[in-house]
Amino acid sequence: MYTVEEMRRTIAHHGVRLTPQRSAIVEELIHFPGIFSVADLQKRMEDRHPDLGRATLFRTIDLFVRLGVLERMHREEGEDGYIVGMAGHHHHLICRVCGEVRHIDFCPIVPDIDERVRREGYAETVHRFDIEGICLSCRQKRDSKQKKGSQGPKGLKAGSSLEAI
Ligand SMILES: [Zn+2]
Ligand SMILES: [Zn+2]
Numbered sequence: 001m002y003t004v005e006e007m008r009r010t011i012a013h014h015g016v017r018l019t020p021q022r023s024a025i026v027e028e029l030i031h032f033p034g035i036f037s038v039a040d041l042q043k044r045m046e047d048r049h050p051d052l053g054r055a056t057l058f059r060t061i062d063l064f065v066r067l068g069v070l071e072r073m074h075r076e077e078g079e080d081g082y083i084v085g086m087a088g089h090h091h092h093l094i095c096r097v098c099g100e101v102r103h104i105d106f107c108p109i110v111p112d113i114d115e116r117v118r119r120e121g122y123a124e125t126v127h128r129f130d131i132e133g134i135c136l137s138c139r140q141k142r143d144s145k146q147k148k149g150s151q152g153p154k155g156l157k158a159g160s161s162l163e164a165i
């Protein structure tokens with residue numbers, strides 16, 4: 001995951017000017033360890049940066065995605081969101097409960113995929129491969145809730161709804 005300094009460097013490397021607004025946004029990004037939405041970012045920033053409207057945030061985030069500073073994440077359930085990016089080819093592990101995302105620098109796609117794609121007449125391709133699951137800390141929270149739950153009707157309800165996950 002990029003640090004603030006690496007994000008700044010990446011932006012400058014692409015010849016994009018780091019305006020005070022962009023700089024303020026970069027500094028806030030580091031406070032999101034997992035998936036966030038434009039609304040989450042706006043909420044965090046509106047007190048100190050009331051001038052930053054939703055349209056500016058969307059434009060800046062779009063720009064950061066193109067530069068690789070942010071990555072757009074698709075989720076099976078719920079809204080798509082963004083995460084702070086990482087350089088180099090990689091894939092993701094996503095917790096469907098808390099939204100934590102880990103970049104994994106392992107590619108499970110067959111090594112000759114580029115050659116096969118070329119044979120189909122395609123070039124400049126990208127591929128995505130994300131695994132969704134439940135992270136260790138969310139499973140531990142769930143397990144301890146379930147243990148408490150077996151003692152009362154309230155917990156039983158929580159336990160049964162979690163079964164469906
Ligand atoms: Zn989790
Ligand atoms: Zn990533």
Ligand SMILES: [Zn+2]
Pocket residue numbers: 089090091106107108109127129
């Ligand atoms: Zn890959």
